[in-house]
Amino acid sequence: MTVPKAGPRWSRLEHDERREQILATARTLFTQRPYGAVSTVEIAEAAGVTRGLIHHYFGNKRALYLEVVKELVGSPVLGVLNALTAGPTDADTMPTWEDSVALWMDVVETNQEAWLSAISAGETGRDRAMHDILDESRERTATQVITVLGLDERRTPEVRALVRGFGGFAEEITREWLQRGRLTKAQARVLLVGALPAMVDELLPGVLASRKGRR
Amino acid sequence: MTVPKAGPRWSRLEHDERREQILATARTLFTQRPYGAVSTVEIAEAAGVTRGLIHHYFGNKRALYLEVVKELVGSPVLGVLNALTAGPTDADTMPTWEDSVALWMDVVETNQEAWLSAISAGETGRDRAMHDILDESRERTATQVITVLGLDERRTPEVRALVRGFGGFAEEITREWLQRGRLTKAQARVLLVGALPAMVDELLPGVLASRKGRR
């Protein structure tokens, strides 16, 4: 009774095109729910393909997830400072610290969920590859911050550590502003702009001084 | 050929005793590997019982994990400040900020893996119950810090936010010290002791000033 032929049952896309389509679908789902709560079946259905195809393109679920996270930390969301401050290294065109912070806040504000997923992607556990991706992203950001603040001359391990510490501070302050609402945007800005310079001035000397005890 | 009777095949423990035994086993495994990488079969085997029993005591895997995390953040590991500073609220017996930081560092140093698992327990994803446990623990710690620093009088949302921000800073600095080794213990101490007072002095006034813009 069924008509034997009524056109193609599925369309055959170009390799990269299909891959991008699946990746986009996965990104949507993974930014909404954590790794374990999203099944490959669901991704496949949402993308309009079968589960097997995901395997064909990405190998396994975890690899697909890694790809999504890479995308998230690689583009504007976390890497604003990269995009912004990389390139013009000359003192003139270099944006000020205030500008960098302001831009970063704007980007995060408009991409809240993506940002939250990205920074809490350690979610899936202390996986080596995942850890590396996130850590490298933060490290890169730290480098940019050091440059913008003009700390390049004294780029010691201690300075890097301090800037990374500030990163932790910044993430938490951002949550206070966007999630818990205990800070206004203006207040958060005051903190983010002022904290690092203050710590560099007041604490860095002391830290470098106690360097001798190094083992 | 087998001897039909050769004593009990398994021992019957008291409810709480068996529960505690399973919990301890689970804690060991979960602090070594992330949630998804530990199966209930493995926990059961390590505890010398069958998988079904875990279900009998905890309902499901997730609930067991929650119990483990509760235990971790509830006792010394993260809650040092609680244990230490709670109780004596009188100004005399109150420990100094320096002492609190020093004690905290010692505890974390000796319980590294437990601490690391605890703070990155968000691992399993943005689960409501999990989030609450961790957030409440950090909030409690913030309260203690406020008390020790004598900031009780001006316990505004802004102060809480600032202290939470410091919490993020402290976690990151601790990682720089224990994991990445870019700071010595002495250097980390300098940062942890000095950062919060510096920020309170230099930034808090500005934050409170821009309060009018609140919406």
Next chain:
DNA sequence: CACCACTATTGGCACTCTGCCAGTAAGCGA
């Protein structure tokens, strides 16, 4: 001391999910 009731504990069934791969068919080039 034998028996019984109580419940801790087991063992296995049903279901979901992931990894894998052999077969199928879309669509381009000759």
Next chain:
DNA sequence: TCGCTTACTGGCAGAGTGCCAATAGTGGTG
């Protein structure tokens, strides 16, 4: 039009979890 490449499907195997009926330690009771 035919044939060849390969995107895509469909289903099987294994692992893990939730659940529960049946089993068997064990303390209490007569």
